[in-house]
Amino acid sequence: MKAFCGRSMPSTGASDPVEESEEYDYHQEIARSCYADMLHDHDRNKKYYEGIRAAVARVKARGERVVVLDIGTGTGLLSMMAVTAGADFCYAVEVFKPMAEAARCIVEKNGFSEKIKIINKHSTDVTVGPDGDMQMKANVVITELFDTELIGEGALPSYEHAHRNLLQEPCEAVPHRATIYAQLVESELLWSWAQLQPMEVGGGRLVPPPAMGRCAGAHSVCDIQLSQVSPHSMALLGPLCTMFSVDFSKPVSSAVQSHTSRFVARCGGRAQAVISWWDLDMDPSGSVVCSMAPSWTYPETQVAPWRDHWMQSVYFLPAESPVTEGEELSLTVRHDDYSLWYGLQGSSQQASHTDAPLPRPCCTCQAHLVWTRPRFGELNDSRRTESYVSALRSVLREDSVCLGVSDGSLLPVFAHMMGAKKVYALENSKMAKEVIEQVLEANSMEGGVDMLEVRAEQLSSGDLGGEQISVLMGEPYFSTSLLPWHSLFFWYCRTALAGLLRPDATILPRAATLNMVAVEFQDLWRIRAPCGTCEGFNVSPMDEMVQRSLDFRESREAEPHPLWEYPCRALTRAAEVMTFDFTQLIPQQPISSQGSLPFIRKGRCHGIALWMEYHLTADISVSAGLIGPVSEQGKCQWSRHRKQGVYFLRTPWESSGDGRAAATYSFTFEPAQGDIKMDFRGESL
Missing domain, CATH: 2.70.160.11 (Hnrnp arginine n-methyltransferase1)
Known part of the structure; x- marks a missing residue:
């Protein structure tokens, strides 16, 4: 069966109906819900097991039958730990259907089906009684309902309901506190x-x-x-x-x-x-x-x-x-x-x-609704601001008519402060428009920038008072962008605005390059690494389900990650692998690029890091990825303002660092979709 779903294309700004299998969303959820980082967390697993064994022992010491309630069981790992520790029976509750099915497979494969019952419900919907989900209340509760904020996944209401309806009092809890x-x-x-x-x-x-x-x-x-x-x-x-x-x-x-x-x-x-x-x-x-x-x-x-x-x-x-x-x-x-x-x-x-x-x-000021926290950091970066100011200084003239195309950008304000004759700014968001107007008012520049709440393809000469644009500028930054190349939306806007530009108009940035480097991650590799066996239990059915879901998708994709939070070593040199010339219109035909980068450092290559650099003028560039040279040992310093792309390899490549092997790449930019298809291989030279 096929179904149509609307899919947003951040690079083009379009939303088109796409024919997908009815199972598309199901497989997407499985592919994105890999529990590998948790399953690879040996410290967490070890301490949960120690706590579970102690709790089961305390109940047995009282001469009671041990009945466990595992809320948010995930792969069923903690339930299997409980049975291994001597629990008589375990009710494992999991609301996410794909995970509940994975847990059933894992529990069965490890021979625990008779002592573990998987309940595919939210714990607040679980019932107790002869005809209920649980035959009796539990005297041990095990949970892993926590997020970075501890309570953000609803731990408190889940515990509150469980104590009222699903647990004996007193009971043992893991974790206890x-x-x-x-x-x-x-x-x-x-x-x-x-x-x-x-x-x-x-x-x-x-x-x-x-x-x-x-x-x-x-x-x-x-x-x-x-x-x-x-x-x-x-x-x-x-x-x-x-x-x-x-x-x-x-x-x-x-x-x-x-x-x-x-x-x-x-x-x-x-x-x-x-x-x-x-x-x-x-x-x-x-x-x-x-x-x-x-x-x-x-x-x-x-x-x-x-x-x-x-x-x-x-x-x-x-x-x-x-x-x-x-x-x-x-x-x-x-x-x-x-x-x-x-x-x-x-x-x-x-x-x-x-x-x-x-x-x-x-x-109450709307700015915190318009700008994300990394975006605040980007706007406050004095070095970055100076790069844009220097670039504007080199292109602005007294008769310059400027148009800014970015979301919630201060570039139009900069252009007005630096003496441009007239400045316009396109803002798709009314809230972003009002925030920039607040900035203008606070600096006594009311009316200094005409804020136009229209899309690029809707802009007319009348909106510009009959003027032609002499400087088209962008950071580029768009709130809908997820992957680095989604900012190519600027190129689509530039193409749509071609009829409103002077023949000698300046485009800033004049070009962008896609850059790559093959890396060894210190830890991030764990989030996509297969688990196989975890703490002595076979969890390979989870790996198999994730892999089938990845294979279901027609092409493998890069993922957005803020790499400043995840240390890595460069195993190849960093290189520009594709160029996008904003001074020209978007081509009708795909753009392709192939090549290879020799491995110059010893290590294990887990993936490819990808980012964009924006060439504002011939001699001024701004990087949304690597900031500064790679150290001799391969240490990388990444921008904190933007997420970079990471293409994880299914199997890591071993690098001897002698230059005899290379990471070969193939990129194709598809103008119709605004997306980049990519493929990487490790090859001997």
Whole structure:
């Protein structure tokens, strides 16, 4: 059976009906839900197993039959651990149908079908009784319902329902307890992701609107691999605070709650953000602990376990506030059933505000709804700004008529500040248009940029007052872009606007190049690596289901990843492999490129890293990937502002580093789809 579904094409801006099998979405979900990073997390698995064995032993010591409830079983691994540890029966609940089917296959393959029942439901829909999903209530509950924020996947309401309806009281829980920690910091790097900063533009100064400075920002958590943020880029203003704990063996409430930690400031500075993580105590004594702390908190960073399913959190305070050394401070965290937020009070504020509820952060300036956190960082990057300003300075004239084509971009504002005769900007989003207008108003430049809320193909000469465009500019940045080459949407806009350009019009950027390097990942390879056997259990049916789903898709694809969070080594040189000339119209025929890059360093190649570089002028370029040369050892430094593309190899290639083998590549840009088809092979030279 075939069905039509609408598929967005970020590079072209089009949304076309595509004929797909009725099983397309099913296979897409399986392909994207690979649990490899969790199954490869030996530290997590080992500590869960230790906690499960201890819980089963405690119940048996009381002379009771051990009945386990495993909520969110995934592959069924924890249920199999429970039965191996001596549990009499296990109810394994999994709401995601493909995973429930995978769990059934895995449980059967390992010979546990008689003692493990897979229930394909949400746990809040599970019933108990002679005709129910469970014959009796459980006396041991095992869960892995946690995300980076601990409670973001609905752990609290799931536990609350389970204690009321599915569990005996008292019961044993694995994990037994979770504890959230937080630390107050000042960090120019982190704060650059929260607020627009003043910037120097061609001898002038651009300031953010006052409303942005007063705005509490987006309320969603900023989850990152904090291990990759140097502690030297943060001033730790206070000690690591224990904010609150949840005992999962007792009834849990999902109601809104607040917790406060009081401490004395270690040093003076500007309180801007709170860094946070949590630990799991697998047993009541706290002797088996699974920690999410960043690697730089360990005495030896190399022994810290790597996880991508659980990272660390950054919470931005509603406003930065001065802190003096020795000052008494109160850090408050408030949470509902799915999220947390923080507030800070100094000693002078505590008396009058102690009982006031901490309001949930809410964006009132619209900027935090238009710009993502990496986008804030990009706009605040002074070196990047200087590159664009230098490029504009070289092309602007007194009679320049400029048109900006990017989402929520400040380039049109820059062009006006630098003396362009007339500046227009295309904005598809009304909200983005209003944010740029706020910036203009805050800098007394009302009307300096005509904001046009139309698509490029809809723009007419009348919209430009009969003027022809002499400078077409873009960063390019588009909110719909996922992969690096999706920003080629700028090229499609440039082509649509050809009739409105002067014959000698400047296109900025004038070109873009797709770049690649073959890499060995320190840890990221785990998310796509087959598991086969995990902690002594055969989980190959999961690998097989994922592989079938990948094969179901007509072509293998690259994935977007922020590589600054995932260290890797370059095994080949970095190279430009495809060029897109924006001074010309999009061609009718595909563009192809083939070649090879010799392996010059020894290692195991896990994949190909891909990124775009934008050539603003003949001598000014901006990279959305590698920033700076690769070190002699192959260490790479990646832009924090954009995600790069990663093409994972199904089987890693071994490199001896003697140049006798190479990564061969083949790229084809399809103008009709705006997509790039790619293929890579390891070959001997």
